[in-house]
Amino acid sequence: xxxxxxxxxxxxxxxxxxxxxxxxxxxxxxGSLVSDDWAIADGYRHLANPGYSTMVDSLRTAQGxxxxxxxxxxxxxxxxxxxxxxxxxxxxxLGAATSLCFFAVLRSLGFERLHAGAMAxxxxxxxxxxxxxxxxxxxxxxxxVCFYLLxxxxxxxxxxxx
Numbered sequence: 235x236x237x238x239x240x241x242x243x244x245x246x247x248x249x250x251x252x253x254x255x256x257x258x259x260x261x262x263x264x265g266s267l268v269s270d271d272w273a274i275a276d277g278y279r280h281l282a283n284p285g286y287s288t289m290v291d292s293l294r295t296a297q298g299x300x301x302x303x304x305x306x307x308x309x310x311x312x313x314x315x316x317x318x319x320x321x322x323x324x325x326x327x328l329g330a331a332t333s334l335c336f337f338a339v340l341r342s343l344g345f346e347r348l349h350a351g352a353m354a355x356x357x358x359x360x361x362x363x364x365x366x367x368x369x370x371x372x373x374x375x376x377x378x379v380c381f382y383l384l385x386x387x388x389x390x391x392x393x394x395x396x
Contacts, residue, residue, distance in 0.1 A: 257359055286309075332379045337350050
């Protein structure tokens with residue numbers, strides 16, 4: 235998208251974050267860690283040499299072909315420990331980023347601002363799985379979707395200039 239769309243992107247991003255606060259705020263405040271959130275938290279604290287790099291090495295075996303996810307999963311544990319608020323807020327923010335990237339793709343394809351915004355909002359509120367917003371570790375998968383959508387934006391721009 236051209237630079238002239240930057241204010242539009244910033245406005246939509248702020249609106250998506252506000253919507254995330256309204257829709258997912260209770261879960262961020264009252265939710266908790268689940269399943270592998272606890273497994274990674276335990277590993278992060280109780281491995282022979284606890285810390286980020288040790289957890290990355292440990293996850294590398296389990297994740298195998300997902301090197302970026304291996305680097306991302308321990309980050310919330312390094313930043314927030316076992317306090318679920320930060321983990322869940324990170325998932326909500328990454329969801330907003332994904333919807334914002336989707337909005338940018340739609341605008342790049344020529345959709346009207348209102349229509350693109352409505353579709354991005356629906357994707358944010360009704361994701362492909364509730365776990366992507368309500369489960370801290372799974373929320374990290376949004377990074378891959380953002381990379382995909384940003385790559386699509388670059389490809390669309392390349393097709394237009396070629």
